[in-house]
Amino acid sequence: MKTFDQLWAELSAKATERPAGSGTVAALDAGVHSIGKKIVEEAAEVWMAAEHEGRERTAEEISQLIYHLQVLMLATGLTPEDVYTNL
Numbered sequence: 326m327k328t329f330d331q332l333w334a335e336l337s338a339k340a341t342e343r344p345a346g347s348g349t350v351a352a353l354d355a356g357v358h359s360i361g362k363k364i365v366e367e368a369a370e371v372w373m374a375a376e377h378e379g380r381e382r383t384a385e386e387i388s389q390l391i392y393h394l395q396v397l398m399l400a401t402g403l404t405p406e407d408v409y410t411n412l
């Protein structure tokens with residue numbers, strides 16, 4: 326289990342160190358357009374899970390959406406503080 330901030334620290338390190346086999350590095354290399362499409366796909370999966378698939382599947386899909394949102398933040402140079410300012 327990890328928190329939003331722990332995942333952010335892990336993904337930030339991946340973006341800097343670029344380890345072989347990292348899906349995050351591959352997603353960052355694919356670019357904002359590709360990451361954005363993934364976010365839309367995951368958001369739809371969150372919606373479908375919430376309506377039809379129950380709590381566990383919904384939580385799983387939300388975690389994947391959070392992951393892809395963090396990848397987009399890295400790709401666009403945003404930090405959690407930039408987001409928190411708007412909450």
Ligand SMILES: N=c1c2ncn([C@@H]3O[C@H](COP(=O)(O)OP(=O)(O)OP(=O)(O)O)[C@@H](O)[C@H]3O)c2ncn1[C@@H]1O[C@H](COP(=O)(O)O)[C@@H](O)[C@H]1O
Pocket residue numbers: 335336339346347348349350388389390392393
């Ligand atoms: N939390 C996640 C995470 N959530 C979602 N995903 C990605 O999102 C995909 C899920 O999308 P789908 O639901 O469409 O599942 P899928 O159809 O099997 O996947 P695709 O064919 O679309 O790639 C997964 O295959 C992963 O590529 C994640 N990839 C990585 N992480 C974590 O990020 C960290 C760094 O990962 P790496 O950069 O790969 O080392 C690790 O702690 C991972 O656990």
